[in-house]
Amino acid sequence: MLGPLIKKEILENIVSYRFPLFLVIVALLIPTSLYVNHLEYRKRVSDYSEQVRLADEALRSSRLIDIHMGSIPLKGFHPPAPLSVFAGGFENSLPRYYEFQPAGPKEGETSVGDESVLSILGKFDYLFIVQMVVSLVVLLFASNLVAGEKELGTLRGILSNSVARPTILLAKLIGGFVAVWLPFIIAFLLGMIVLSAGSFPLLTGANPLSVLLIFLATSLFILMYFTLGLLVSASTPRVGSAQVATLLIWIVLQLVIPKVSDMVAALAYPVKTETVVSLQKSMIVKTLEEERGKLLGREYERIFGRGAPLTTDPTPRPGLNEWNTIKSDADSRFRERKADQVRQVEDAHRREKHVQQTIAGTLSLLSPGAAFTRLITDICATGEIDNEKYRNAVSLHQQTLDAALFSHISKTTLIFPGGGSASSSSIGELIDLQNLPTFSVGRATLSEVLNGNWGSILSIIFWLLATFALAHVRFLKYDVR
Amino acid sequence: MIQAIDLSKRYEDGLLALDHLNLNINPGQIYCLLGANGAGKTTTINLFFNFIEPTGGTALLNGVDCTKRPLDAKRHAAYVSENVMLYGNFTARQNLDFFTKLAGRKDLKKEEYYMVMRQVGLPERAFEQRVKTFSKGMRQKLGIAIAMLKQAPALLLDEPTSGLDPKAAAEFVELLLTLKREGKAILMSTHDIFRAKEIADVVGIMKEGVLIMEKSRRELEAEDLEKLYLKYMEVS
Numbered sequence: 001m002l003g004p005l006i007k008k009e010i011l012e013n014i015v016s017y018r019f020p021l022f023l024v025i026v027a028l029l030i031p032t033s034l035y036v037n038h039l040e041y042r043k044r045v046s047d048y049s050e051q052v053r054l055a056d057e058a059l060r061s062s063r064l065i066d067i068h069m070g071s072i073p074l075k076g077f078h079p080p081a082p083l084s085v086f087a088g089g090f091e092n093s094l095p096r097y098y099e100f101q102p103a104g105p106k107e108g109e110t111s112v113g114d115e116s117v118l119s120i121l122g123k124f125d126y127l128f129i130v131q132m133v134v135s136l137v138v139l140l141f142a143s144n145l146v147a148g149e150k151e152l153g154t155l156r157g158i159l160s161n162s163v164a165r166p167t168i169l170l171a172k173l174i175g176g177f178v179a180v181w182l183p184f185i186i187a188f189l190l191g192m193i194v195l196s197a198g199s200f201p202l203l204t205g206a207n208p209l210s211v212l213l214i215f216l217a218t219s220l221f222i223l224m225y226f227t228l229g230l231l232v233s234a235s236t237p238r239v240g241s242a243q244v245a246t247l248l249i250w251i252v253l254q255l256v257i258p259k260v261s262d263m264v265a266a267l268a269y270p271v272k273t274e275t276v277v278s279l280q281k282s283m284i285v286k287t288l289e290e291e292r293g294k295l296l297g298r299e300y301e302r303i304f305g306r307g308a309p310l311t312t313d314p315t316p317r318p319g320l321n322e323w324n325t326i327k328s329d330a331d332s333r334f335r336e337r338k339a340d341q342v343r344q345v346e347d348a349h350r351r352e353k354h355v356q357q358t359i360a361g362t363l364s365l366l367s368p369g370a371a372f373t374r375l376i377t378d379i380c381a382t383g384e385i386d387n388e389k390y391r392n393a394v395s396l397h398q399q400t401l402d403a404a405l406f407s408h409i410s411k412t413t414l415i416f417p418g419g420g421s422a423s424s425s426s427i428g429e430l431i432d433l434q435n436l437p438t439f440s441v442g443r444a445t446l447s448e449v450l451n452g453n454w455g456s457i458l459s460i461i462f463w464l465l466a467t468f469a470l471a472h473v474r475f476l477k478y479d480v481r
Numbered sequence: 482m483i484q485a486i487d488l489s490k491r492y493e494d495g496l497l498a499l500d501h502l503n504l505n506i507n508p509g510q511i512y513c514l515l516g517a518n519g520a521g522k523t524t525t526i527n528l529f530f531n532f533i534e535p536t537g538g539t540a541l542l543n544g545v546d547c548t549k550r551p552l553d554a555k556r557h558a559a560y561v562s563e564n565v566m567l568y569g570n571f572t573a574r575q576n577l578d579f580f581t582k583l584a585g586r587k588d589l590k591k592e593e594y595y596m597v598m599r600q601v602g603l604p605e606r607a608f609e610q611r612v613k614t615f616s617k618g619m620r621q622k623l624g625i626a627i628a629m630l631k632q633a634p635a636l637l638l639d640e641p642t643s644g645l646d647p648k649a650a651a652e653f654v655e656l657l658l659t660l661k662r663e664g665k666a667i668l669m670s671t672h673d674i675f676r677a678k679e680i681a682d683v684v685g686i687m688k689e690g691v692l693i694m695e696k697s698r699r700e701l702e703a704e705d706l707e708k709l710y711l712k713y714m715e716v717s
Contacts, residue, residue: 004582008568015570153566160530160560161583161631162552480532 009175076439089382142229565624569613618649
């Protein structure tokens with residue numbers, strides 16, 4: 001009995017306004033957004049290449065002292081993620097580059113300023129379309145399925161035959177879903193054609209698998225919202241009330257819960273701002289520098305006498321060896337202490353942020369929309385996982401540069417006990433700037449994405465199963481009078 | 482074939498819609514249920530199709546309990562409502578095809594659908610026309626065609642002639658008489674006293690959920706059904 005019911009559901013949807021309307025909406029929006037975002041992505045790639053080239057050129061023509069003085073910053077650029085054409089995620093709010101300095105990495109500018117003020121409403125990308133448009137349309141369509149048939153009276157006609165209610169519900173789910181899934185498939189394929197025509201690296205590396213995952217995750221998400229609509233429809237006597245209820249549910253799930261979860265996490269577990277942490281680190285550096293300066297000033301006066309000029313002249317003279325040993329020892333000790341204390345602050349902040357993000361993330365999983373966003377942005381390498389990877393890469397590169405470059409540049413400041421100070425810079429050994437390690441950010445692999453998104457996947461599957469089970473219970477008792 | 486034994490229904494709000502109804506309709510018999518709105522006629526039919534569950538008694542179709550084995554029971558009955566429920570965007574044939582498949586008949590060909598539609602008096606041009614363009618009379622005829630193709634021995638009709646013009650109502654009644662001759666047991670709720678007297682083998686009058694009168698055609702021959710109906714309606 002399932003066959004005729006499914007066929008009827010598909011046919012009914014296809015010959016009604018729903019199928020063409022949904023087809024027009026998705027076939028217009030999805031390929032257009034992919035096309036526009038692909039153009040933007042190409043621009044970002046071109047900007048990125050140009051910036052990397054200019055930075056290389058600047059490095060080739062620079063002297064070590066320029067780097068030391070900060071006049072030629074060592075920059076590490078964040079390469080645009082190809083799949084950001086599907087979901088911008090953090091892409092535009094992350095620093096485009098970091099400047100690596102002896103004092104630590106410094107954030108460069110973001111791309112947010114390049115966008116219109118309307119981008120505050122959310123970037124018009126595939127993720128936005130599925131989240132905000134497709135989910136709502138699917139929910140509204142599904143909310144018509146049971147209540148609509150009741151209003152039409154056809155539900156009584158069906159139930160006057162030997163058809164079990166669960167069979168009818170299952171047919172509505174399968175047939176109705178196929179009727180919204182087909183337009184989505186068409187729109188998605190059109191989008192892929194648009195991307196291929198624009199020479200997007202669709203078949204490069206892990207992209208085909210990622211795109212397939214995006215497709216599957218979206219299908220699951222649409223199915224989940226469709227089932228939710230079915231539940232509402234099987235719980236309300238009229239189409240009008242079903243539609244009002246679906247709108248309210250959609251607002252809560254899509255808009256309220258994700259925003260509230262961040263707020264609740266911030267209230268329940270406050271974390272220092274980045275500015276405060278940065279100030280703390282600066283204070284540590286300043287305090288240690290001062291301490292080192294005082295120690296070296298005291299030792300310098302003891303060895304060379306009060307008023308002896310600070311010089312980096314390596315010509316042997318009495319006390320020079322002792323001074324070099326003390327200075328080298330102090331440099332090494334203070335570098336270690338600085339690194340240690342700065343790391344402690346950073347680690348503490350990272351841990352606090354992680355706890356806060358875990359609270360917010362866990363709460364937001366109550367919303368299938370938030371779970372879907374996390375999953376898709378992570379697949380597209382514009383989510384939290386790649387954000388974390390970028391920051392880790394920056395931290396790692398800074399450590400690499402500290403060892404390979406900054407540790408060989410020594411700035412000595414002496415603070416004398418009697419007042420006054422003197423400073424000088426010296427380079428320990430000759431460093432070939434052309435052979436400095438280059439900055440690179442690894443993308444999250446698909447297994448990392450899946451491992452990091454079990455919660456998101458389970459949230460969507462939970463919503464799907466729970467809503468279908470509830471719809472089943474409601475429909476068994478549905479009053480068809 | 483169609484049997485109610487002490488059938489009762491009390492809704493959640495406390496309203497007693499049906500109070501110990503007893504009736505028995507044999508094959509080849511038409512039973513007309515008369516009564517004002519809210520008398521319990523539709524509730525009775527709803528109980529036979531398990532649209533709602535009884536709070537007491539039993540509804541049987543061909544001896545099968547409609548509450549305990551609803552799917553089995555529904556095999557023995559076809560349903561035609563006041564406003565035949567059809568898919569407006571489907572053609573007449575598509576509607577027939579869908580509902581007959583639901584009734585378990587999957588081997589029918591297009592010509593067989595056409596034949597039944599001719600039988601019920603639908604014009605040829607309507608066969609492949611969308612049902613949303615149909616008049617109420619045409620929809621009722623299509624409803625009867627669906628019921629006929631189900632080939633169920635019992636037919637339950639809920640005010641099927643309500644709103645039909647006299648010609649369409651007369652044609653509809655003719656169809657019912659044909660089905661009666663074929664041996665169907667027919668339960669029809671109606672407000673149409675004259676039509677009831679014309680075709681019914683048994684007439685029952687319901688008031689506030691109670692079957693207050695039941696008379697056979699022979700018993701009614703000497704009586705004026707309209708006066709009888711009004712008399713029963715006035716008695717409190």
